[in-house]
Each structure stands twice: as C-alpha cells, then as structure tokens.
Amino acid sequence: MKSNSIHLEWQGKDDLPSPSALGLERKMEVYPSGGSRKGNSAPENRLIWGDNLPVMDALLREHRAGFRLIYADPPFATGKGFLRRIGSGEDSRRPESWKMGSGYSDSWSTFEEYLSMLYPRLLRMHELLAPSGMLYLHLDWRAVHFAKILLDEVFGPANFINEIIWVYHGPSPVKAYFNRKHDTILAYAKGKNPRFFPDRVRVPYHPSTLRTFASSPKAGFGKRPDLSRGKIPEDWWYFPVIARLHSERTGFPTQKPEALLERILTSSSNPGDLVGDFFCGSGTTLRVADSLSRRWVGCDALLQSISICQRRLSLAKASPYAVDAFPESSLLSSSRHRIRVGVQTVGREANVILKGIDPCPPNGFPVSLDYWEVDFDFQGEVFNSTFQSARPWRSGTPELSASHRYPRKAKYRVCVRAVCSDGSVVSMEKPVDLARE
Template identity: 50%
Template sequence: MPLLTWKNKKLSETAPANLETDAWINTSSPPKNRLIRGNNLAIMTALLPEYEGRINLIYIDPPFFTNRKFTARIGRNKNSRKPKEWETVAGYQDNWNDLDTYLDFLYQRLHIMHRLLAPDGTLYLHLDWHANAYARVLLDEIFGAENLNNEIIWTYHGPSPIKTAFNRKHDTILAYVKDQKNYTFNVDDIRVPYNENTVKTFKSSKKAGFGKTPNLKRGKVPEDWWYFPVVARLHNERTGYPTQKPESLLERIIKASSNKGDLVADFFCGSGTTARVADDLERNFITTDATWQATRVTLSRLAQKGASFSLEQDTHSPLPKLERVDFAELVGTRVCIRTKYLSTLAYWEIDQDWDGKLFLSGTQAILPARRGEIPPEIALEGKIGNQISVRAVGINGERYQTILKK
C-alpha cells in the first residue's frame, strides 16, 4: 500500500492535558457531555484512559491548509452584504510553514482518534481540494484502505471570484469505519423522498427500467453527493463564526452512524454545530477547540438550547481570567445588569447558590445572533443561597464575575 512520507515523520508522545472543570451548565450533577478548551492533541491524550475504544462517532472539520486567517463576525446592525463594515475578532488561523507541518498535524491526531473510536465506530473527516487527497492516503495507512466506507461530496452554491477555473463549490468528507464487518449505519434513519419526476416515472411504468418497483413511500438512501445550503443562507443558524457548517449536514451524519445514547466527538468544534445536533438527537458529546472564540460561541449555542454539559479547560491553555466587575445587582429576587454594561455583553449566567468553587450555571441570558437585545434581568427561582455568583462574557470575549449577597 502506498504511504505518504515527509520530513521527520513519526508518531510523537504528547503530554496529556491537565483538565480542570470550570462550570456545569444546566445541571447540578456530573454531566455526560463535555465542552473543553485547549490543544486537542493534549486533550485527546488525556481522554485515552477513560475513552479509548468508547467513542461511537467522530466528525472533524479541521483547518483545510488554505494558509489563510479567518475572522469571526461579532457586530450587528451592519449591512450583511458589505463585509468591510462588519465588526470582527480573530477566528482561527489556517497558516502553515509547509505541507509537511500540516500533514504531521493531521497524522498525530488521526492516530489518537482511531484509538478513541469504538470497535463499531466511524470517523468523518471534512476537508476540501487543498488537502483531501493527502488525507485519504493518511487514513488508508491508519484505518486500512478497506475501511473507507464513503467519499462524500457536499456541494453548495455561492458567489466566487474565480475567473481562471471552474468555481470550487464542494467539500469532500471521507468516512472511515474501524471495522468494515461491524459498524453502525442506520439506513432507514436517513432516507429521503424520491424527487417528483422519479415518482411520476414509476407511476407511469411500474419498473421504469430499474428491474423492480421501489417503495416510493419509504424513500431512498441518499447518494454520496449531498446538497445543503451554506450557513450564510440560513439566517436562523448563523453565529458569525467562520466556516460554520449547516445543522442538516451534521444531522445526516449523526443519524447514519450513531444511535441514541451513543457518544459523538468533534475535536475541532468551531461554532459547535456537531454538539448542538448531537444533543438534539439524544446523543452524548465531547467537543473541543483551541480558541476561546470557538469555545464561547459553542457555550452560548448549547446553553441557549438547554443542553447539560461541563465547561472545562486545559490549564496549559486556560480560559480567559474572570475579572471581578460590579456589573450586576440584586433587586428583590431579580438579578439585573447595570445599564452601562448591558450593550457590552454577549452572554451572562447565574449560580444562585455558589459554593465558592464549582460554578453551577442554572440560568443564562444570551444576545441573539441577529436581532434583539440581551435580556437585562433574570428572576431567581427555587433555592437561593447566601452567595449568588453572576458571570458574563463580553462581545469581545472578556469574562466577568460578580458576587451578590442576599
């Protein structure tokens, strides 16, 4: 079997991350779901003792080797057709010294993902034309060429400035199973309706050249090319995070290759789509990212839908420090944000019986992605302790905390 080689190719030993829990969101007991900020190679190494051979599905959307810097949109009320007017912050960097560096980056991580996968597990690797050919050879080496289950094309529309070649309007998703003889594929969960012309054809001729009449009501198994609109066209999903993937894309993957109660992982979580959809579909999740921007977008999306999860950090690349700022006050049984801070916040939350250690986020207020204002107050319900901790994330990523006394 052909193998890729590059300078200094070898598996390196990585020190495990020192994982520390910062908060539990929407739960007062240890959650099954985890959102972790830090270097994913160190995090995955730290997860091996507990999760080796236990993750049923891994989907990753790593950097594509574009050699670009991506920004995230944070401002609103600007013309969406004029990017130069947007307020932005750093998103993530997809810059590399050379192809060797990029390949080594993937190689180290894919090996650990293979170890983390359950015996019946599947890995979906999402890339584009820049590096998918190299990645396939890497995956053949790690998983075995016989375990390539699908090469999926995600096609989409959108403007393109290219005038010297055909417009590049597809990504490639490589699906590898750990064992070709034993893997999850829920064919009936992903069926789609036959198109109208096909239905008309079969109604006019029972077999229509196919040899037998299909069950038109049951629908068909999708081909290995998929059309889903990009998030730029989906106003209800947009977060402003660059390269965000549509929920419908992840829904198909998660339904196909996992079952309710299974564990789904995404180690390049970006805007948090994988975790959000996994939670919708009653799967458990582990999701990680190296950047605080991605972590906080994911935190907001998951909290907004009521997901229960832990927020964790690698102490070697910690979350931003909590600044003690008097930004909230207690008015009766309501926590209110002081007016001068209201326009600066993207997210705030309350632990209404704080023990001085682990923050239990029971209620959150979130700035809508497109229109509307962040709720200025939250009414306290149930048990109220002697200390109420209020935390907030500013629109530029700052973290604040204030302690209120009854």
C-alpha cells in the first residue's frame, strides 16, 4: 500500500525558517587521550554548541549527504522543564550531597509550536544523510504518531524501516492508566539501500525456544534455525533506564542508556562512518560512536550539556575532537566564580596548579570542580586543550596539577578553563616566562 497524499497540516507549518548563513567558528581542540595536533590535521569529531537549526545549515555547506546515521532524541513535548542533578555523588540515596540545577526546557505554548520546531529539523537531517544513511528518531506517546506522518512525508513511506519500542520498568504512582514504560524510536532509510546490518546485533534465543527445539523434531515446522547464532532482535527492546545504571549516570535528565545506542550504531553504521546527534544532551551517542570507532558530530544548545559531554569524553579517554560554536558565543566566558591558578617552572617544565574556586556562594551549595583543562601555549583564539581532568561520576576528585614540557625556553601564555559543579565556566590566563631562567 503506497500513499504520499496523507499529510499533517497545522497553522505555521509553511512558515519554514529560511536557511541560516551563519558560519561556525572553531573554539577548541581537545585531546582526551593525551598528545596534541599532528601537523595540519584538525580532529574530525566535532562537538557543537548552538541551536541545531542554524548548526545543521552550516553543516549542510560541508557535509550535505555526508552522514551515515543520525540519532535524534529531541524534547518529547512533555510541557516540562528538565533539571540536572549537580554536586558530588549525585545519588538518590544521599540527597544532601547534590541539588537540582538548570537543565533544558520542553515547554511549548501550543503543540503546533512544537511541531514547527521539529519539522524543519527533520528536513535538514534528511538533507544531511547519505543516500545509504538512516535516521532514528526517539520520541514517546506524546508526539510519535505525529512524527510518523511527518517522516512519511519527508523520507517517503517506502523508506520506513522500523517502529522500535524501547521498554523499561520502574516505579510509578499512577492509577488512572497503565504505567507508561516505553519510548518509540522510528527508523527510516534515506534511500533504497540503507547500511543496515542486523546480523551484527543478534541476541540469544529464549531458553524456552531452545528447550522446544531440543525436545521436538517438529518445532519450527521443520525449519531449524542455527540456534547457536542467536536471532535478529524483535522490534521491541528491553534495556534498563539510566536511573538503574549507576555506572553510566551523569546527572543529565533524559540520558539514554549506552546499550540502546550500541545496538543502533552497530546495526546501522560501519567503523569510520560519520554519525550525527544534534540533540546530544549528555553525549551518549558521541561516547558510543567513539568507542565503536565511528566519526561523530554532536550538537546541543545548552552549555551545560557541552560541559557534560566534555567531562564524559575526557573520562572515557576518547579520540580528539573539536568544539565549534557561532562567532558570538564564547566558551571562555567567565562566571561569577574565579579560579586560583599557580604556575611553577623549572627549566623547560611548567607545572600548572589549580588551587581553588572563589567565591563559594556564602550560604549556598558549595561549588566544586567538575572538569578543567589547560592550553599551555594559548594564542588567544582556538583553545588547544592538551590536558584535561574530570571528577569521576560516582566518587573521587579531579587531579589538581598539570605538567608540561615546552619545546624551547621562551615566553608563553597558559590558559586554564574550568567547569564548576553549578555548570558555570570560568577561565584564566597566566604568563609563563621560561626565557628569564
């Protein structure tokens, strides 16, 4: 059954924002596994801070039809604001050690306004995808049925691949309806021959199926699958939610489990492919893409999200990546806090010591250090981050000193950039004069 004549209409649908001419500016290069830039080759992976609509317009100028896979986990139209848990050991069993901090808004004056946000972004993702690429759009009962009609319009009904139901469980006090414990992920291919390899994510057969085949020669109506290979998963997937995965929790609301992204990326891309997530939140897709040797581009409008991604990539010792943003936004902007930094030098060695953050708000939650990084030879434009240290998610503190050996005895400028637990970013520059010694 083919139909292209069924469309979703709402007031404002045709007022599509015109493509933005804004260009992205390189703000940082980050080397989480140590080392620094080799010659002229800038890192291929990119974390981009900004509204994903003009960001995708900018990417279209370089990467039209260049992405093999896009995972999109936009706000779900919940009508709420989502808060982050901040502080050390954000653990529900120790509420005194964390508090809620600002997160992102998912509040819309009308549902039409929400659709007018989503639609032009789906159009751009379609343009960014390669002919063999795939989109996975993650939503829930609130918007998914509308999005299905939109994706049929943008991708064509024939390119629908799956409606994946991600099921999970957890407590819920509701009595007015059954517990809503699933999300829906719509998978579409850009064209006729998508890169789709479900064989790679086979799962074991249920023990009862194995028992049936062992006990009855007629099982499977005489067709006996190779039981040792396992089966291609159904279109409903069980993975525990992040609240139950202490090892993965970053404190970011609506963070998705890595296992979910692993299945999507493994089945729908190859090592070396370019993977995009333009609502990247805490960076689950980026972390998984990196661990599976995919190249990646992540984007989020929220600075705290960019900081959490950085902390996550640093703790994972990920591959080098660049941080880009629009020219007017600064990643070195100072907050109301200050950092105290000391630099000791001996010969060509410098040791940068982070001594503290001032002032802690007098009666407030004490501000601690989540993440810091150093450019030992800051030239005033791109921050070249060759040292990073992050507070581990569950317990522990970051290292507080960073050493560096300079190639020559000369004058340098060190720039230190720190992310505090309240999400604010603070930076400081210091001269280092090795020529004097």
